[in-house]
């Protein structure tokens with residue numbers, strides 16, 4: 001039995017369909033991240049789970065029991081909001097204990113729970129302050145504390161870190177991960193930050209335009225993107241996508257005379273003459289040293305940017321552009337003609353007409369399990 | 370730019386206004402203060418200096434204390450009712466329903482009408498021979514015979530308070546409605562998930578955002594209610610048997626009906642002082658509540 005199950009959820013505002021049939025089943029203790037660009041319906045889905053919005057059709061089950069029509073307070077969920085949503089004239093202590101107070105939990109039991117949560121979040125010293133006297137990071141801790149003390153079946157987080165600065169965001173991310181490992185509660189977490197998604201999730205649902213584009217582990221999403229959209233959305237810099245045609249059992253890069261080998265696992269699916277999109281992650285590219293092989297990409301270097309840990313290099317192949325993340329001391333300079341290469345296993349093929357990944361056969365799958 | 374120049378320039382810019390204010394407010398005020406120490410009549414000579422006699426006579430007269438009680442009753446009850454009705458109306462109009470926009474616009478009407486029109490309207494409603502209130506209450510079998518609501522000492526003040534509330538609750542509602550827009554959606558949502566019922570939601574979610582603006586409304590309305598003149602003058606002229614006589618009416622009677630300019634002036638200054646005290650007390654309160662909701 002799933003801890004949380006979402007079945008065929010649809011939601012329309014007037015004539016506009018915001019969610020177009022969402023199905024997800026979560027095991028207890030899973031950390032699901034809903035990842036997608038602004039307006040794709042992440043918050044709407046979260047609000048439907050919380051009971052703050054009503055689905056047009058579909059069902060939501062917690063522990064096998066449908067919770068449609070159940071009041072938000074009786075759903076055994078707790079929610080953390082992007083804006084923290086603290087009660088402005090209550091102290092931190094009462095903010096954290098508010099859910100328990102409203103449920104009539106005895107004062108001493110409430111105090112114990114509040115102190116425990118404050119200890120976990122390291123905000124014991126702030127308990128008697130008002131929210132207006134806290135920094136953004138501290139407010140977010142209080143908001144998380146308010147959810148923690150409820151000890152619910154499911155935690156819902158709606159972009160909880162997006163109002164924090166970069167450094168604090170990193171800290172809180174680690175903290176959330178630690179909390180989840182300790183508490184093992186089921187979590188649904190909304191973000192449009194892919195790093196957050198990759199680092200926190202046990203599974204990621206990449207959403208696009210009211211649908212789930214792909215649902216899988218962070219490794220699957222990163223290594224085996226099911227569509228061009230996912231391939232482009234996850235990873236920074238995003239995956240290189242080269243237009244190509246299957247010609248004589250090889251991949252001919254468009255508007256150039258470069259040909260690279262067609263990996264055997266795609267041999268069945270890639271028909272002769274078919275248009276293809278060749279996907280290669282920038283991290284998979286390196287500067288070739290030896291003689292040219294059938295995995296060589298002759299390029300002209302256009303821009304070289306040192307980001308610190310790596311040298312982000314933009315290069316031209318024919319009329320198309322490529323990005324490569326090279327080691328910081330790679331000897332490349334603007335205007336040079338060089339050859340880049342990669343492992344065959346890193347190559348992904350997509351059908352440009354459907355936008356879907358080409359089915360691969362055989363054992364060469366590179367997912368790291 | 371030096372700060373002294375900024376200060377000088379600010380004063381220079383305000384100078385024309387200051388001149389006008391001194392001319393139309395300052396001078397008459399000084400004149401009134403002078404007048405209040407004399408036994409001047411409205412017409413005739415300037416009167417003789419009588420020291421604080423006007424003040425002591427006025428403060429010790431039973432007329433004054435009765436009127437002060439009436440005024441306080443009027444102000445406290447009508448303002449309290451306006452605040453409650455105004456907030457309830459705002460909460461209602463903040464819900465989403467069909468026709469909300471029309472209702473919001475209609476609500477402002479009583480406040481937008483001139484007081485004289487309002488007062489006349491209510492005189493018609495309270496009319497002892499053909500008033501709507503008498504007709505309605507008779508049809509509901511709540512009263513046996515038509516009554517003179519404004520003519521009986523027992524009901525006149527209450528009738529006035531109702532009329533004043535009807536006129537002024539829209540102002541409170543409008544201010545509250547604007548404040549309600551500032552209540553963050555997320556906090557409302559959080560309180561739902563936390564299990565707060567309507568009462569606790571009002572207390573912990575809505576009130577913090579409402580308190581400051583409501584305080585301002587309370588100050589405005591109390592001071593206005595304390596000075597009330599027009600609606601009472603049109604409806605009852607302070608009668609019957611002086612049961613609806615407020616301080617402003619008393620000032621008018623003293624100065625113009627009884628033509629005792631000196632004594633009227635002293636009363637006017639007493640009222641001014643009371644209202645100023647109210648304003649100062651409230652200003653302190655506003656400053657305190659403004660800090661509570663961040």
Ligand SMILES: Nc1ncnc2c1ncn2[C@@H]1O[C@H](COP(=O)(O)OP(=O)(O)OP(=O)(O)O)[C@@H](O)[C@H]1O
Pocket residue numbers: 013018036037038039040041042043044045192
């Ligand atoms: N109350 C509403 N009425 C009408 N349309 C709405 C309402 N709420 C959301 N929408 C629409 O539904 C779509 C999805 O909104 P939602 O808030 O779920 O997006 P999101 O994925 O959370 O985006 P973001 O990352 O910006 O928070 C948007 O196009 C939005 O305009």
Ligand SMILES: [Mg+2]
Pocket residue numbers: 042043044158
């Ligand atoms: Mg959102």
